[in-house]
Amino acid sequence: MIRLVLSIVAANGLYLEQLDVKTAFLYGDLEEEIYMQQPEGFAEDGKEELVCRLTKSLYGLKQAPRQWYKKFDGFMQGNGYLRCNADHCCYFKKVKSSFIILLLYVDDMLVVGADLEEINNLKKQLSSEFEMKDLGAAKQILGMRISRNEQEGTLKLSQAEYVQKVL
Template identity: 50%
Template sequence: MDDEMNSMYMNGVWDLVELPHGCKPVGCKWVFKTKCDSSGQIERYKARLVVKGYSQRERIDFKETFSLVSTKDSFRVIMAIVAHFDLELHQMDVKTAFLNGDLDEDVNMEQPTGFTEVGKEHLVCKLNKSIYGLKQASRQWYMKFDRNITQNGFKENTVDRCIYLRVSGSSYIFLVLYVDDILLASNDSDLLIYTKHMLSTHFDMKDFGEASYVLGINILRDRANGVLKLSQRTYIEKILRRFNKHNCSSTKAPIVKGDKFSKA
């Protein structure tokens, strides 16, 4: 919780102000989550301050909410290109991504439970940046990222606007954005390092190095043989446990995706 509040202060997410006359502040709450790695082991415990966005009023507290993310099909196409051309494949993550988005509307929030400033209990938080839970938070983050990345020589794909490409002579790099997860695929390690540095100057980033686990998908590479495998074993095991089927025997099912079944 202290880490989350430090992120709020570092990003200048809000200012404490008197509640304007006739306005009602939106509430907030703490959400706690256990983050696990690809093997299901606990990686860290996470606390997040979330706005109760369901109390926001359309055209007053927000206007547009639609935000883009890359599709799983695009992800598979990029993985095929990575395998075919033996590209470098690295992964990055944006810390507290939504806090980077700038707000166009005036939104006032109650002070967080457990972190009310002494002597200022009557004041509310006037939000300067978007925050998790706001209906427009995801959109504002995407708009900010898109603006920064296109100003730095990247061009968005016309079919999937969360896939970006930058070409420099014979070198090129793909950037895949899925909310706050970023995949970088390049044929030039220097261009890869430059892109990482550029991203880190604009946003608070985590660099995970070579990609191995992204969007709940394990990436297994055998570069010597030009093989790249995708596995969702962790997700499958999670679903089996959820429906109490994890101890069932497995068998091969000769079914192709898209097969239609009839009564016959």
């Protein structure tokens, strides 16, 4: 899906912005009762046997990724975005005479659109619900370096850094 969307960006000269959600898995709401041992140094004298009941998701829980996705999906659909049937981490919305596409990869997002004002509105909406880091024009995603020449209408992907890291 990412290559398809990037080809649409290159062919139509669209804006390509990137966002990162800080501590994404902590936003998930738990649907079942989960208890954990008290963290080291947290227990009071004489109360070491007590456990903590979790009400929010934590990193390391098997449920954390799913609960984060459910929270994000509800937010996007609640704001009028449609989820793509072919890829449930792709959302789109028709705005004015154009559209916005959002691709979600765990806690990284690519936002595509022709209207920068609409993209900025989406960024504000997301920031009001989740703590976000606006990375501006997309330069790298999923280990792929993005190089763009808007005059030539080209967009190139390189995984050279990722390959070097793996080797």
